[in-house]
Amino acid sequence: MKAAPDWLARSVDKLRGAAAQPVAAATQRPMAQRLKATLRRGPEALSPHVLRRLMDDLQAAASEQLSEVEAAKHAQSVMGWYASATDAQKADLWLLMCEEFGPDAQRIQAVRLQLEQARNPGEMTQAEIDLRKVLVSARTRLLQRFSVPEGGMRFLIDMRAELLKLPKSDKRFVALDAELEHLFANWFDVAFLELRKLTWDSPASLLEKLIQYEAVHDIRSWADLKNRVDSDRRCYGFFHPKMPNEPLIFVEVALVEQMSAAIAPLLDEHGARADLSKASTAIFYSISNTQNGLRGVSFGNSLIKRVVDDLLSEFPKLRSFATLSPIPGLRQWLLKHGDVVTAQWTPKQHTAVAQALGVTAPVQIAQLVQAGGDVQQWAETHVLRKALMACAAHYLAKGMDQGRPLDPVARFHLGNGARVERINWAADLSSKGLKQSLGLMVNYLYDLKRLDKHRDSLAQGKVPVSAEVDAWRKGW
Structure with missing residues (x-):
């Protein structure tokens, strides 16, 4: 076949330029009309001819008359096409799935x-x-068939991750997203997941995934990684049979003699190893979800329970299980809503903070936050340190929205039955730690005998906190 002249190719590219971007819902014809049409209209990404060809493969993949093996071949054909499709072309495929494969x-x-x-x-x-x-729609069967061939589960997870990046105002693909989330909740039930201990002897390709997916404290080097899986450390991950070399979530644990108050000693590659014979506390200092497409599918609670059981079988002398966690929402919350806290201060407190800041009372929360870059220099009795600790205690104990903690890390651990045990000053002096929480970190304690009690308390709108944290909130 003779190649098209350059001028013709350039003209076609110009005409198709708009199709390279996601198509706005208002400019689209329904898929039923487009499948019957002859020509593409306006900014539509795919021509009717290509849509019909995709539709044939999708219908075959969803067919009840074809075996899973035969149907999976058609699913693979679509997956191959999808790999080189533009965002707008992918959106057309999603629309086909939504509009043409719904329930009868x-x-x-x-x-x-x-x-x-x-x-x-x-x-x-x-x-x-x-x-x-x-109620089992053709779309359900279709997505199930996509999960059969090699790489199919990875394809579905990545596709949902792309859907989740779309603006919430775009409602065209809600049905597809909901269907995927429902299927994932069943396919990734913890009963089907394998808990695996990761060590320095694990395959290099798997260790590279830990570096890639670490979401709390970046792994800076192989030496850093080796420190995190050393003899006084443990690292566990959940794996699915369809993705045996991809951790879905993993947790890093340090075995220590007492509850950790700062992250730097735990990440110190040159620090001395802990004496495991004296270890009484397991510190969960990093928990990372690795698959954005599995948002809404919860297995963190089960991971912690399984890890605790495994640790106790290996170290029966362990008595405490706690986290050393970031407070990622603290600084932004203070800047937006912190004046709710300062409004509760006494005139004497306002005067003391204002004098320390060199400003006029009453103090604005932004003035206190701005001074937070000097936290290392504030002694335990420093009035600004006391003021920020009180603010953090209020945020963790009272920062709620519709019965759920505002802070995402707090939401996770409190939802699993932990309590806010201690707020740690100057615990994370990295640029990220200072930017997110002015260097503060928090210990969430998993008291194995009170997990249900703490969950019940949270369900009633009351955050379980220790006496120490409650004292910071009530006065300083």
Whole structure:
């Protein structure tokens, strides 16, 4: 076939330029119309011809008449196409899945009527069975078929990660996202996951994944990584059979004699190893989810429980299980809402803080936050240190939205039954730690006998905190 002249190719590129960007919902025709059309219109990414070809593969992949093996071949064909598709072209595929593979409304209505008219337990049972069947849409079967071939699960997770990047105002793909989240919740149930201990002897390709996915404290080098999996450390990850070399979530643990108050000693590559015979405390100092596409699928709680069981079997003398956690939302919350805290200060407190800052009372929270870059120099009795500790205690104990802690790390650990045990001053002096929380970190304590009690307390809108943290909140 003779190549098109350069001028023609350039003209086509200009006409297609708009298609390289995601297509706004307002400019699109319904997929049913586009599949019957002859020509592409406006900024539509894919021509009707390409849409029909994709539709054929999708229908075959979802077909109840084809075996999983045969259907998976069609799914692989779509996956191959997807690998080189533009964002706008991918959006067209998602629209096909949403608009053309939904549940059969007429069949659902008929079965609902059958359920309403059931006159005895037998008819009721049959109607319930039929309803379950019709609620399994063609889209459900389609996504299940994508999970069969090698790389299929990875494809689905990455596709959902792309969906989650879209603006929340774009509602076109909500059904597809919800379907994926529902399937993932079943496929990645903790009963199907393997807990694996990661050591320096683990495959290099797997250790590289730890460096890649570490989300709390960056792993700076192989020496840094070796320190984190050394003899006085433990690292555990959850794995799925379909992704045996991809940790879904992993936790790094330090075995120490007492609750850690700063992150630097734990990350010090040249620090002395802990004496495991004296270790009484396990510190969870980093927990990283690795797959954005699995957002909403929770296995962190089960990971911690399984890790605690494994640690106790190896070190029965362990008595405490706690975290050393960042407070990533603290600084931004203070700048936006911290005046709620300063409004509760007494005139004497305002005067003391104002004198330390060299400003006029009453103090604005932004003035205190701005001074927070000098936290290393503030002694334990320094009034500004006391003021910031009180602010942090208020944020952790009272910062709630619709019954859930505002801080994402607090939300995770408190939701798992931990309590806010201690706030640590100048605990993370990295640029990230100072930017997020003015250097403060927090210990969440997992008291194994009170996990349910703490969860119940949180469900009632009360954050479980230690007496020390509560004292900081109430006065300084």
